[in-house]
Amino acid sequence: MVQIIELEGAMVTLDAMSCQKQIVKTIVKKKADYCIAVKKNQKSLYQALQDAFELSDSNEPGHLEQEHGRVEYRAYDVLSALELPVSIRSAWSSLETIGRATYYRLANGKEQMQYRYYISSARLSAEQFASTVRAHWGVENRLHWVLDVTMREDDCPISRGHAADNLACFRHVALNQIRREKTIKASVNRKQKMATMSEEVLDLIVNA
Incomplete structure (x- = not known):
């Protein structure tokens, strides 16, 4: 990469x-x-x-x-x-x-x-080192942890060809859209579940 x-x-x-x-x-x-x-x-x-x-x-x-x-x-x-x-x-x-x-x-x-x-x-x-490490773990906690825990990225068994990379891109897009949607006050996990049960919520997230 x-x-x-x-x-x-x-x-x-x-x-x-x-x-x-x-x-x-x-x-x-x-x-x-x-x-x-x-x-x-x-x-x-x-x-x-x-x-x-x-x-x-x-x-x-x-x-x-x-x-x-x-x-x-x-x-x-x-x-x-x-x-x-x-x-x-x-x-x-x-x-x-x-x-x-x-x-x-x-x-x-x-x-x-x-x-x-x-x-x-x-x-x-030492202060610059601390800031650098904090910045890295901020990304880990905000992005990679959510992808793993909420979207179960690490549990995905698909690896053939470019499938894993393509799915990773879709997950990032989905996560970005869920976070852009501000009218629904709910966690990422909750918004995902709401989108599976309501086309109205899904449209809000897709068009955020």
């Missing part, structure tokens, strides 16, 4: 599934920056990121956020990619910054602590 999109000057954020050397190389070639989550099954890179932050003696302050209304904290820390071994750093095009997002939550008396690691071609401050 990144091969056909105009990316010059953009910051491309991707989840861990897309943390691949060829994707990173393509983004850089198109004169854009990347900030990509690293998955645990990339053992050497993931371990190198863990070690870099655990061994770091950096005095640079991170960026801390507190969730209002509940006990939840998020901390964002960044280091120069120079903290990584040369063999790891050189494998990723234009790697400049590594980041760690720490999530702490207290719910029902139970504590949860989670770390996520990122690599980026941009020289990011």
Whole structure:
């Protein structure tokens, strides 16, 4: 997908599934920056990121956020990619910054602590890194989560030819139309159900 999109000057954020050397190389070639989550099954890179932050003696302050209304904290820390071994750093095009997002939550008396690691071609401050990660998860929560949970995209078994891509396009169009329709005060899921039972509601959504 990144091969056909105009990316010059953009910051491309991707989840861990897309943390691949060829994707990173393509983004850089198109004169854009990347900030990509690293998955645990990339053992050497993931371990190198863990070690870099655990061994770091950096005095640079991170960026801390507190969730209002509940006990939840998020901390964002960044280091120069120079903290990584040369063999790891050189494998990723234009790697400049590594980041760690720490999530702490207290719910029902139970504590949860989670770390996520990122690599980026941009020289990011902790605050810039935090903003970039938040922006990515905003898209995930508003778009991909809805497509999966409400439209059951991940459960679709159709994969022959271009069928999966075509259906994904139709789902995006449907979701956009449902959100454009403002006269019905209901959730996306509720509007879908209403459209299956009323041609009047369906017409409102189609013509929104």
